[in-house]
Amino acid sequence: MSSETSTIGDPFADPIAEVARAEVVIEDTLIVGRNATLTLGTDSLVILDSKNTRALPFHNVLWAEFSELDLTIRFAQQVSKEFIQPAFISYPIEKTNRLTAEAWLSKLLDRAYGESQRRKRMKVLINPFGGKGNAQKLYSRDIEPIFLAARSVIDVEMTQYQGHAVEIAEKLDIETYDVVACCSGDGLPHEVFNGLGNRRDARKALSKVAVVQLPCGTGNAMSWNLNGTGSPSLAALHIVKGIQTPLDLVSITQSNRRFLSFLSQSVGIVAESDLATEHLRWMGENRFTYGFLVRLLRKTVYPCDLAVKVTVEDKQSIRQQYRQELNDRAPVGSRANRPAETEGTSEGLPPLKYGTVEDDLPDGWELAAYDTLGNFYAGNMAWMAANANFFPAALPSDGNIDLVCIDGHIGRLTALKSFLAVESGTFYDMEHVSYRKVESFRIIPRNQKTGYISIDGEKVPFEPFQAETHRGLGTVLSKSGHIYEAPGV
Ligand SMILES: Nc1ncnc2c1ncn2[C@@H]1O[C@H](COP(=O)(O)OP(=O)(O)OP(=O)(O)O)[C@@H](O)[C@H]1O
Numbered sequence: 001m002s003s004e005t006s007t008i009g010d011p012f013a014d015p016i017a018e019v020a021r022a023e024v025v026i027e028d029t030l031i032v033g034r035n036a037t038l039t040l041g042t043d044s045l046v047i048l049d050s051k052n053t054r055a056l057p058f059h060n061v062l063w064a065e066f067s068e069l070d071l072t073i074r075f076a077q078q079v080s081k082e083f084i085q086p087a088f089i090s091y092p093i094e095k096t097n098r099l100t101a102e103a104w105l106s107k108l109l110d111r112a113y114g115e116s117q118r119r120k121r122m123k124v125l126i127n128p129f130g131g132k133g134n135a136q137k138l139y140s141r142d143i144e145p146i147f148l149a150a151r152s153v154i155d156v157e158m159t160q161y162q163g164h165a166v167e168i169a170e171k172l173d174i175e176t177y178d179v180v181a182c183c184s185g186d187g188l189p190h191e192v193f194n195g196l197g198n199r200r201d202a203r204k205a206l207s208k209v210a211v212v213q214l215p216c217g218t219g220n221a222m223s224w225n226l227n228g229t230g231s232p233s234l235a236a237l238h239i240v241k242g243i244q245t246p247l248d249l250v251s252i253t254q255s256n257r258r259f260l261s262f263l264s265q266s267v268g269i270v271a272e273s274d275l276a277t278e279h280l281r282w283m284g285e286n287r288f289t290y291g292f293l294v295r296l297l298r299k300t301v302y303p304c305d306l307a308v309k310v311t312v313e314d315k316q317s318i319r320q321q322y323r324q325e326l327n328d329r330a331p332v333g334s335r336a337n338r339p340a341e342t343e344g345t346s347e348g349l350p351p352l353k354y355g356t357v358e359d360d361l362p363d364g365w366e367l368a369a370y371d372t373l374g375n376f377y378a379g380n381m382a383w384m385a386a387n388a389n390f391f392p393a394a395l396p397s398d399g400n401i402d403l404v405c406i407d408g409h410i411g412r413l414t415a416l417k418s419f420l421a422v423e424s425g426t427f428y429d430m431e432h433v434s435y436r437k438v439e440s441f442r443i444i445p446r447n448q449k450t451g452y453i454s455i456d457g458e459k460v461p462f463e464p465f466q467a468e469t470h471r472g473l474g475t476v477l478s479k480s481g482h483i484y485e486a487p488g489v
Helices: 015-023 095-113 135-149 164-171 187-197 202-208 221-227 232-240 269-275 278-283 286-297 315-326 412-424
Strands: 029-032 036-040 044-048 053-057 061-066 070-080 083-092 121-126 153-158 179-184 210-215 243-254 257-261 264-268 304-312 368-370 373-379 383-385 401-407 434-445 453-455 458-460 465-478
Touching (some): 029 095, 061 095, 070 095, 083 135, 121 135, 135 232, 164 187, 179 187, 179 232, 187 202, 187 257, 202 465, 221 232, 221 383, 221 465, 264 269, 269 453, 304 315, 304 373, 315 434, 373 434
Parallel strands (some): 121 153
Antiparallel strands (some): 029 036, 036 044, 044 053, 061 070, 243 465, 264 373, 264 453, 304 434, 373 401, 401 434
16 A cells, blocks of 8 residues: 555646656656666666666665655665665656656556555554663664655654553554554564454454564564564564565463463473573573473473364375465465454454363363373464574464474483474474464363463463464564465475
8 A cells, every 4th residue: 555645536636747647658767867777677676877787676675756856766775694774876857857757766666565565654662671672772773764764654662661562552543553563572562462452443453553573672583484584674674565464363361361372382391491591591592492401301291181173183284285375476465364254343352262261171172181291382483583493384374373292201312303403494394293283272281380381482370271363363564475484394
């Protein structure tokens, strides 16, 4: 959707100019200045002038506009592998050439933005304590210049306390904003989804407003999955160019609470390695690895009862479905992967198909005892951190949670190999790794007085909980519009 001014229905528009504009045949090459040409190539803008020739990928073109005499093109310039910053080129335009140039510029912006919305209206939230506490600095230095050069409409607010982003999302004027952009780790997006989910018009709010992350935290899984980067400036560019993408959200019920999860649910080793190693923060990212290995070598088990509503059981079928989605080249707008009931309504969250964790088990569900469970890990996205592609078959809106279960009594060497296999990308095919697509599950930890449960990286009480997916309930922006950036299966 373009927010450029239109003269349709404008009583003051000049009808002659309009007819002239319509008659202009838009050439791919525009002659500018004395000896320069700008050509719209296949994937890039080719600039040829007396100084040099260069190709500027359309993806990097942020904006283009006229002043009185000049045409200015703003773009993201690669400074290093992980850092880009805005730059511009400007050429004089003859008055007589103005009409042709205007038509050419409009074609350039079409190529630069494709299906992505231009000039997105963004509510930017900054967690001043995210990551190493430098989210504010990252925003001013790396992110804001890109947003401004792309002529995004921005409104910035710092979060003041834990849960503040929930309140902001609950009260957000959803007609004023297209995007809530979180300069944070995965904690703020979790809060924003829940704030939108708490509203009386939850379904409309969640389908209209895209939640995105600018990686400024410790865990930046959302940015890795949707933008393929942990760099704030690159993520800013990808968000400017991001395509609206429906995202499955998962309702979690625990005691009498219901809330939403967008990323993961873990019980046992993964939750403990993250949440029980706070005292090892000085180790940085290594604290998770350390915590994981210690428990792996001790062969720690996490007994539980588990009931699962499985959608796809075998890895081969999961792989086939993934590849089908990968090869789907249908225009993003025509993808019918958001069910009608989640769109456009003004109602609250969808009702729970399978009740809550406090209800009797739904018909057809059976609790099975997992006495020696070593790892229970459920994921809605692929990468759980940079280089941790735990759920390579995960898709944004297939209506499923990917569930990994590993027995805790496998040999130490096998356990160690599976840990290393996550990074090398061979984890999925390991025989002892159970990988299923599930619609919902209930898990009841047993024989443990205390323990850890993590939902989207946040600690919740060590009590039974139930999870149920809602296909395409939420909205994010992604590079592809339909798959994650992690290597798939
Ligand atoms: N001003 C604030 N003071 C204290 N906590 C805040 C503030 N703003 C946000 N928070 C909380 O900080 C928590 C962590 O946020 P986030 O995930 O964005 O950062 P992070 O660095 O990745 O976090 P973590 O180190 O816990 O993984 C969230 O629970 C959020 O509610």
